[in-house]
Amino acid sequence: LPEIALAGRSNVGKSSFINKLINRKALARTSSKPGKTQTLNFYIINEAFHFVDVPGYGYAKVSKTEREAWGRMLETYFTQRENLKAAVLLVDLRHQPTADDIRMYEFLKHHNIPVIVVATKLDKLKKAQVAKNVKLVKQTLNLDPNDQLIPFSAETAQGKEEAWRVLESYL
Template sequence: MQVNDVEIIISAVRAEQYPETGLPEIAFVGRSNVGKSSLINTLLKRNKVARTSSVPGKTQTINFYRLNQDLHFVDVPGFGYAKVSKADRAKFATMIEQYLQTRKQLAGVVQLVDGRREPTELDESMYQYLKYYEVPTLVVSTKIDKVKKNQWNKTESQARKGLHLNAATPWIPFSSQTKVGYDEVWAWIEQQCGLDQQ
């Protein structure tokens, strides 16, 4: 997809702040510091749309980005960062759950896991949560440039086993450095949003 226009619509903390459009939405979820902002920026071919940081836990709102006039990317707070207070973690969890459970425009979720490591219990909990609510999900293993290519099958096996993926859930290796997985992630997004027919 050629993205000519990107605009941040709102950084929301409550459902009543969500944009009132009928545009399909793709949400991005993952643990803090898994490379969510880098993935979004790579897909948009822009450097600083989503804020990247060496400090995990930076995204503390649900950020809606409008792409052309076609869809929204939705960047939700990263989960599992220990230095965020327990109260803030609970607040972020409530915020994420409210969005995922109630948003009718949600066309699918891209769940990021670190390709260099086995999925954590939090990663598994998030996937099982999405599965329970029957949200179409794409699992993306990030930072795959740090993994030897002959180990990618092992990376996929780790992700499928660690998250207990069902067979129908697609998995894609991704690198914001080498752009591996760029076309495949976009193809899934376009399909979920009905843009592959345009």
């Protein structure tokens, strides 16, 4: 099956994103604890593709050794990935992307992977703030004009149809 990688710092809303896309209340549980940062989880979506969950990053307490092992695992996967079509990078639309978000985006671009930025928690923003924050996210990541940004809410399902459309365009 084709694969779509799914990356984002811990607690950004990865499981909520997957669950909303496939209309489940609580199937996916992507949050991994520090110490469980070395496995890639595969989720079969509608028997059409795999989401390859890249363990959440941004833990303050992960040791250097663990961080390095995590980096090696990602390198291995992203250099061997025969079926990988694109990556979804989840960010929180309320905030400027973190240094870890920027590093992850640059890592994916370094490997020539198309990235779909899903900017989630849209429902927590006032309407007037949305365009401004979208611009901030794009600027901070230095978003490639070929990459798309989709404002998304797992609460209201805003952005869900667009997310499906864009995902399908890569499958």
